[in-house]
Amino acid sequence: MRRSTRANVDPFIVMDVMESARRAEAAGRSVIHMEVGQPGTGAPRAALDSLARQMREGPMGYTVALGLPELRARIARLYGAWYDVDLNPERVVITPGSSGGFILAFTALFDSGDRVGIGAPGYPSYRQILRALGLVPVDIETAPENRLQPVAADLAGRDLAGVMVASPANPTGTMLGRDALGDLIAATAAQGAAFLSDEIYHGIEYEARAVSALELTDDCYVINSFSKYFSMTGWRVGWMVVPEDHVRTLERIAQNMFICAPHASQVAALAAMDCDDELRGNLAVYARNRALMLEGLPAAGFDRIAPPDGAFYVYADVSHLTDDSRAFAAEILESAGVAVTPGLDFDPRRGATTLRFSYARSTADIAEGLERLKRFMAGRAQFSNPAR
Numbered sequence: 001m002r003r004s005t006r007a008n009v010d011p012f013i014v015m016d017v018m019e020s021a022r023r024a025e026a027a028g029r030s031v032i033h034m035e036v037g038q039p040g041t042g043a044p045r046a047a048l049d050s051l052a053r054q055m056r057e058g059p060m061g062y063t064v065a066l067g068l069p070e071l072r073a074r075i076a077r078l079y080g081a082w083y084d085v086d087l088n089p090e091r092v093v094i095t096p097g098s099s100g101g102f103i104l105a106f107t108a109l110f111d112s113g114d115r116v117g118i119g120a121p122g123y124p125s126y127r128q129i130l131r132a133l134g135l136v137p138v139d140i141e142t143a144p145e146n147r148l149q150p151v152a153a154d155l156a157g158r159d160l161a162g163v164m165v166a167s168p169a170n171p172t173g174t175m176l177g178r179d180a181l182g183d184l185i186a187a188t189a190a191q192g193a194a195f196l197s198d199e200i201y202h203g204i205e206y207e208a209r210a211v212s213a214l215e216l217t218d219d220c221y222v223i224n225s226f227s228k229y230f231s232m233t234g235w236r237v238g239w240m241v242v243p244e245d246h247v248r249t250l251e252r253i254a255q256n257m258f259i260c261a262p263h264a265s266q267v268a269a270l271a272a273m274d275c276d277d278e279l280r281g282n283l284a285v286y287a288r289n290r291a292l293m294l295e296g297l298p299a300a301g302f303d304r305i306a307p308p309d310g311a312f313y314v315y316a317d318v319s320h321l322t323d324d325s326r327a328f329a330a331e332i333l334e335s336a337g338v339a340v341t342p343g344l345d346f347d348p349r350r351g352a353t354t355l356r357f358s359y360a361r362s363t364a365d366i367a368e369g370l371e372r373l374k375r376f377m378a379g380r381a382q383f384s385n386p387a388r
Contacts, residue, residue: 009128013345017329021339032369033361035329035339037170037313039231040361041282044275047232047268060263065255066247067094067239068263071270075239078273082202083212087241093250094261097236098200098225102129103257105221105240108249109194110135114161119150121315121346121354123170123198141349147174147306148315152187163188166198167210171346171356172315173201173308178211185217195220200238203229203279205310206287218243226265228311230272231282237265286312289359289366296370297357301377312360315343319353329355336376338369 017035025031042048054060066072069089076089095101102125110116112134118126120139127137138158142148149172150165165184167176176184188195197213199222213220225238238261242250254260272279293314294307304317322328325342333339343354359366 006132006134009131010124012124012128013326014124014341017333017339017341020330020333024333024337030337031333032338032365032372034357034359034366034369035341036360037228037311037358038233038360039228039282039312040365041231041285043232043235043268044230044272044278046275046278047272050271051264051268054267055264060267063094063260063263063266065251065258065260067092067261068266068270071266072239074270074273079212079214079241082209083215085212085214087214088244090247091241091244093240093242093247093254094266095223095238095240095254096258096261097227098198098223098238099125099129100236100258100261101223101225101238101240102126103133104250104253105196105223105242106130106133106135107253107257108242108246109196109221110161115159116162116164117150117155117158117160117193118164119148119166119169120349121148121169121171121343121351122164123166124345126164126198139348141347144306148172149174149176149180150184151180152183155184155187155191158191160188160191160193162194162196164196164198166200168201168205168308168310170201170311171313171341171343172306173311173313174306175205175208175210175309178216181211181213182216185213185220189219197222199223200225201228201311204283204286204312206290207309210310214241221246226269226272229279229283230269231279232265232269232272235262235265235268237261237269285363286359288363289361292363292366292370293357293359296367296374300370300374301381302355302357302373312358314357314359315346316355316357317353318355323352325352325355332373332376335379336372338372338376 072092073089076087079085079087115136130137222241226232302316329342341356343351
């Protein structure tokens with residue numbers, strides 16, 4: 001049977017690494033998971049309790065396409081508490097995870113063949129979703145001196161219909177300051193392009209709070225999710241904030257593409273937003289893990305790293321160790337029992353010499369993983385430089 005050219009997207013390599021790790025565990029091996037950006041905790045306890053109560057009271061049917069009104073209102077209140085932004089709840093659109101948000105946003109904003117700028121390194125699914133929709137992803141190769149974040153000067157002469165940024169970013173964990181984000185927004189507007197801000201890691205910051213694009217402009221799309229800060233990856237529920245005159249467009253597309261985000265997940269998400277103590281406890285774990293990583297990775301030999309401002313990743317330059325990050329990640333899994341992600345997922349050109357390490361799991365797992373990496377690298381060095 002025929003297949004569309006739009007279906008020719010690359011695999012999400014981290015999912016392939018997860019499958020390799022699963023097979024190793026099924027064969028009886030112990031694996032420390034540093035490959036996937038998934039909190040080691042589950043949904044907050046009160047979220048589970050709230051859903052259990054509502055499931056006893058009646059069936060979980062369709063919600064309206066834009067999402068439960070009470071959830072949209074609660075998200076709007078979050079913007080007041082976190083960013084001092086007075087947000088109209090009518091601008092909030094509940095989505096089937098941030099991935100559903102990307103599909104809705106790209107469909108609403110762009111026509112086939114439009115060019116959309118994305119930072120490299122960056123979240124790989126931006127590129128693949130754009131391609132699947134008949135759009136053209138344009139890699140903006142970011143510089144180490146800019147902490148691998150795009151800057152306004154990077155947009156010059158690119159003829160873009162849109163620009164997507166993420167702060168904190170995946171895979172680097174670096175953030176854009178207020179001035180840098182404002183300059184990017186202004187440079188995008190000067191090209192007549194749409195500005196999209198992926199804010200999925202907001203709330204997971206260590207030394208300064210992330211700036212929301214909504215603090216600087218209403219003329220943007222903001223995409224977020226309950227997966228990371230709220231520890232609800234498998235629930236597949238997220239949200240968008242869009243300009244008021246775009247809401248009906250998004251509603252029509254959502255009605256036809258998704259009908260609605262999962263009702264059960266929306267119920268749990270609403271309750272999760274009031275679980276402040278538990279969520280702050282999760283953040284404290286990430287902070288401890290970050291400190292362990294920033295000490296343990298250089299001690300193991302992965303010393304070309306930049307401290308992340310947020311999220312739960314460390315992105316390492318391993319060009320002095322390999323020119324094939326995929327093979328190197330496979331070697332680490334096989335020899336050390338630690339799953340890590342090759343940089344090829346995030347940067348098609350330079351990713352062969354980078355690795356991403358996630359520290360989203362328990363502190364005990366991170367400590368054990370670092371010990372395994374240290375032993376692996378010591379053995380590798382001994383093998384490479386045997387005594388003469």
